[in-house]
Amino acid sequence: MRAVDYLADLVLGAQCPGCRSPGLGLCAECLPLLRAGAGAGAVGGLPLAWAADYRTVMRAALIHAKERHALGLIPPLARLIPDALAEIPGLAARPPPVALLVPVPTAWAHIVERGIDFTWELGRRGAKLAARQGLSLRAVRALGFTRRPADQAGLSAAERRENLRGAFRWRAPAPSVPVVLLDDVVTTGATILEARRAAQAGGAQVLGAVSLARRLSRA
Numbered sequence: 001m002r003a004v005d006y007l008a009d010l011v012l013g014a015q016c017p018g019c020r021s022p023g024l025g026l027c028a029e030c031l032p033l034l035r036a037g038a039g040a041g042a043v044g045g046l047p048l049a050w051a052a053d054y055r056t057v058m059r060a061a062l063i064h065a066k067e068r069h070a071l072g073l074i075p076p077l078a079r080l081i082p083d084a085l086a087e088i089p090g091l092a093a094r095p096p097p098v099a100l101l102v103p104v105p106t107a108w109a110h111i112v113e114r115g116i117d118f119t120w121e122l123g124r125r126g127a128k129l130a131a132r133q134g135l136s137l138r139a140v141r142a143l144g145f146t147r148r149p150a151d152q153a154g155l156s157a158a159e160r161r162e163n164l165r166g167a168f169r170w171r172a173p174a175p176s177v178p179v180v181l182l183d184d185v186v187t188t189g190a191t192i193l194e195a196r197r198a199a200q201a202g203g204a205q206v207l208g209a210v211s212l213a214r215r216l217s218r219a
């Protein structure tokens with residue numbers, strides 16, 4: 001055990017979210033597992049690339065980062081975004097600036113609770129890292145809410161679509177470059193598809209979407 005991990009355990013009771021071994025953040029064994037189950041496919045005809053399957057260390061990392069103020073997990077999570085972006089068809093071949101990276105909006109209550117806008121932080125950092133790797137994207141907070149949808153947890157796929165119908169709006173000028181959408185977890189695709197609808201209504205061309213995790217629901 002590193003001395004810093006020993007101290008973190010002693011003083012803070014800090015544990016790796018993946019395996020609960022003492023230490024700050026993800027341990028050296030769990031960190032590479034963040035990329036377990038990366039893949040690409042589509043939701044509602046929209047290309048989607050994700051960094052991990054939800055049923056992995058990713059699930060624990062997301063819960064800690066979002067609900068338990070483990071903000072140190074945000075940089076390793078954001079580092080997964082450029083690889084997912086590289087999986088969006090045609091993106092890398094575009095002349096710079098290739099696209100805007102637009103996160104789905106986060107409810108104000110969650111931002112206050114967490115002290116950060118988690119998805120925006122991912123987008124902001126992810127776009128910077130992608131630009132450093134030659135994929136010149138800029139993150140823009142261009143989507144907002146028209147109303148407050150109910151919590152999506154526990155809703156079926158059809159209920160999620162209904163809950164989110166018309167809930168987002170594009171609040172920026174029509175962009176001159178295409179858009180890639182970003183969410184942390186894609187389950188039924190209802191959120192991403194509402195984001196696509198709103199972006200298209202605002203005059204944006206939507207090339208695809210990226211997420212940290214893909215979670216396949218039974219609904």
Ligand SMILES: [Zn+2]
Nearest residue numbers: 016019027030
């Ligand atoms: Zn671990």
